Amino acid sequence: MKHLFTTLICLCSVFTTLPSVAQTAYDITEDQPAQLNGIEYGFAIRNESKKEVGKDTFSRYELSIYVTNKSGCTKLFFPRQTPFGLQNQDQLAQFDCLNATGARLTSKSSTVRARPFSVPYSTTSKNAEGKTVTNTIQVQAGHMLTNGETVSDNIIVIVPSGEQPRMKVRVQMQELAER
Template structure:
């Protein structure tokens, strides 16, 4: 029983620490997160039925702009390298259902820098040929850059999306 209580307490502390870093954001509002300006906008609203129940479907947009003089870079040391930490900010719609293959979150990620790599290989006739293949060399988010993305949130009818934003950097 004591171990279950400790596990429950640990889970509560972890979930509280992640929610402390989040800030609420509403339609048309901009929030400053450590030198990054995050803007959230509702683009479109329509009423729909899912499984016989009424819902509101919102098309939303999120933008992050690097307003600081600091650039973020992730340089890949070898290819292929699995990189999972390229997100900059995450917007979470607390009351989104996620039904009908819609989103509950928008994660704005760094831009990929593509590099053309020349390689040598034999073709079908046995002749040595050169080819070019694009690969990702790094991810970046420079000072002054802006990154945008759209998503669709389905929420219970009569409710607006309740969105919180947090920095991933």
């Protein structure tokens, strides 16, 4: 009975914390990016060609995936503890090509990440002579996406011949502070 109670408590704690690390997925096309809280998630086709893989012909696409802040303010992402630690705190979105084959060492997905920001932190201490010394260091406080900033990545995908890349973006649900 004691093990059953402990197991139930553990399961309840896991299921109550899972929504805090949930991701929301959106289908996107080249001319229909996803918009969420003033941030645009999209992709653009930079180049298209045909590629022979074995006996089959495939379409090869060079894509630029991007996240653009169009909210009118800077978005700050602060670290928060999850059941899995402080992993991927800088991840803005995961882009997946649903019909990509992954052939010839090409991608099926890619991640776009925010850049870190730091704040000054000052401490006072006494040195060997007994004098008070102030030391200031930069401490990483989180990650940011300034207004108008675009963060992008380039990937190459191979899809079946005659098909366009079918893209989905998974947006990391994070606590945002607007400035």
